[in-house]
Amino acid sequence: MRRWRMYWEERHTAGYVIHKDRIYIVGGGRCDTPASPNRVFFNNVWSSADGVHWKLHTPVTTWDRQQCHVVAVFNNRHWVLEGWNSKNRSDVWYSENGDQ
Numbered sequence: 001m002r003r004w005r006m007y008w009e010e011r012h013t014a015g016y017v018i019h020k021d022r023i024y025i026v027g028g029g030r031c032d033t034p035a036s037p038n039r040v041f042f043n044n045v046w047s048s049a050d051g052v053h054w055k056l057h058t059p060v061t062t063w064d065r066q067q068c069h070v071v072a073v074f075n076n077r078h079w080v081l082e083g084w085n086s087k088n089r090s091d092v093w094y095s096e097n098g099d100q
Contacts, residue, residue, distance in 0.1 A: 011042070015071030017078060022047040024057075024098055026080060029067045041065035041085055045078075045098040057098035063091060 014028025029041040043065040045057040069083030080093045 013067035014042070015069050015080065017071045017073055019073045019078060022049050023051060024071070024078065026071045026078065026098075027061070027063075027066055027069060027083070029065070031067070039067070041067060045095070047098055058095075061093070063093040064089070 011025060011028045012031050015026040017024045017026065025046045027041075027043045027045075029039060030036065032039045043061045043063060044059050045061060046054050047057060048054045063080055064085055066083030066085040066089055069089075070079075070081040072079045072081070077094045077096055078098055082091065083089045
């Protein structure tokens with residue numbers, strides 16, 4: 001458990017979805033705190049079938065790095081909706097499988 005926590009500890013605000021028997025972690029980042037005052041944003045996509053072994057699907061997506069976004073599966077696609085990166089975003093993106 002400690003290893004998993006260290007690996008993903010900067011993903012406080014990632015989007016998560018389960019699709020085709022895999023867990024997907026989509027974007028996200030670390031919020032600012034007194035101990036760590038700088039926000040960190042990600043826009044990559046990872047997945048795992050077991051929660052231990054992870055595959056990087058996309059190191060940098062076409063959508064901007066953001067936090068507090070919504071990720072959903074609809075019509076066999078991953079959808080990334082809105083989010084925040086210095087301002088509220090009003091964008092919608094989709095992927096067939098987490099890859100670009």
